[in-house]
Amino acid sequence: xxxxxSSLLLMAALTAAVAVSATxxxxxxxxxxxxxxxxxxPKKRIAVAQMSIDNRSRDAWEGWLKTYKSERNINxxxxxxxHMTEMLTTALIDTKRFVVLERGEGVNDVRSEIKLTxxxxxxxxxxxxxxxxxxxxxxxxxxxxxxxxxxxxxxxFSIGPVKLGGDNDEAKLVLxxxxxxxxxxxxxxxxxxxxxxxxSAAIVGLNVGSFSGAAGGSDADPVEKATRDALTKxxxxxxxxxxxxxxxxxxxxxxxxxxxxxxxxxxxxxxxxDSLKLxxxxxxxxxxxxxxxxxxxxxxxxxxxxxWVGPKLSRCTLSGGKxxxxxxxxxxxxxxxx
Numbered sequence: 143x144x145x146x147x148s149s150l151l152l153m154a155a156l157t158a159a160v161a162v163s164a165t166x167x168x169x170x171x172x173x174x175x176x177x178x179x180x181x182x183x184p185k186k187r188i189a190v191a192q193m194s195i196d197n198r199s200r201d202a203w204e205g206w207l208k209t210y211k212s213e214r215n216i217n218x219x220x221x222x223x224x225h226m227t228e229m230l231t232t233a234l235i236d237t238k239r240f241v242v243l244e245r246g247e248g249v250n251d252v253r254s255e256i257k258l259t260x261x262x263x264x265x266x267x268x269x270x271x272x273x274x275x276x277x278x279x280x281x282x283x284x285x286x287x288x289x290x291x292x293x294x295x296x297x298x299f300s301i302g303p304v305k306l307g308g309d310n311d312e313a314k315l316v317l318x319x320x321x322x323x324x325x326x327x328x329x330x331x332x333x334x335x336x337x338x339x340x341x342s343a344a345i346v347g348l349n350v351g352s353f354s355g356a357a358g359g360s361d362a363d364p365v366e367k368a369t370r371d372a373l374t375k376x377x378x379x380x381x382x383x384x385x386x387x388x389x390x391x392x393x394x395x396x397x398x399x400x401x402x403x404x405x406x407x408x409x410x411x412x413x414x415x416d417s418l419k420l421x422x423x424x425x426x427x428x429x430x431x432x433x434x435x436x437x438x439x440x441x442x443x444x445x446x447x448x449x450w451v452g453p454k455l456s457r458c459t460l461s462g463g464k465x466x467x468x469x470x471x472x473x474x475x476x477x478x479x480x
Contacts, residue, residue, distance in 0.1 A: 186240055193223040276324060279330075312364050315365075315369050337370070345377060392470055401459060422441040
């Protein structure tokens with residue numbers, strides 16, 4: 143049982159998207175390319191956790207890396223996972239439908255910067271704690287299987303700064319992708335993205351990234367193809383699973399003239415003229431047996447229309463429904479509106 147009703151909504155939406163995935167996969171072009179579903183709404187906030195390497199595939203990765211020269215201290219399977227996380231993050235940003243939040247190594251960098259500027263910086267320029275944006279969903283991917291049957295013939299290629307050498311007759315990479323409710327850490331859904339060197343999935347208008355060919359290697363190298371194929375399929379499934387998850391914001395302030403100020407703005411993809419649905423959040427109910435907290439049904443108030451957009455805030459007016467909205471009321475946008 144989820145702690146908040148919004149978590150139930152997310153789970154239902156992600157589960158329902160399975161059927162969408164099955165039908166949309168059939169619309170792929172014959173050349174293996176895929177057209178992302180149309181979306182004109184604001185950007186949903188997701189966090190991408192650092193990709194992990196499952197123990198079942200770790201030995202294969204470690205053995206592979208020992209065979210070849212690496213650069214920039216990239217010597218372990220975890221190092222490869224970090225760079226694959228960066229590739230996935232960049233690809234999700236390029237879909238133009240997400241605000242992707244750092245939840246990997248960058249968080250430690252920010253902590254160090256906050257500590258340093260608090261000790262040595264000045265009040266005007268120091269990085270302050272408490273400004274980290276919250277995500278709706280955390281995307282956590284893990285490499286659960288890696289196979290490379292190599293026939294080395296010289297040359298090599300790179301995984302970002304990782305240099306790998308030789309050619310392979312075939313390769314396989316499997317990613318397990320979990321969707322986690324950021325407010326409860328409840329795992330809402332899990333999908334698998336299988337990448338093989340014999341497949342050629344691609345997203346129209348989107349470059350998922352490359353291991354970048356070096357002397358003797360190319361984009362056609364089996365390990366290169368398998369990884370790119372798995373990441374491409376992961377992006378497709380993330381987009382499809384998130385398609386039915388409502389975008390949300392909150393009422394931050396209400397002016398005396400009735401203008402409503404939201405805590406989202408241009409950075410989240412809001413535009414003047416956007417229409418959103420306003421809700422009063424349901425009461426938080428505590429289970430007398432388990433102590434778990436759940437939110438009762440939300441109450442629909444009416445529709446609001448965006449009249450002004452700033453980088454982090456926006457203004458809107460209530461165009462219909464019950465009067466007297468309050469701070470902390472919720473506004474939602476769903477893909478069905480696009």
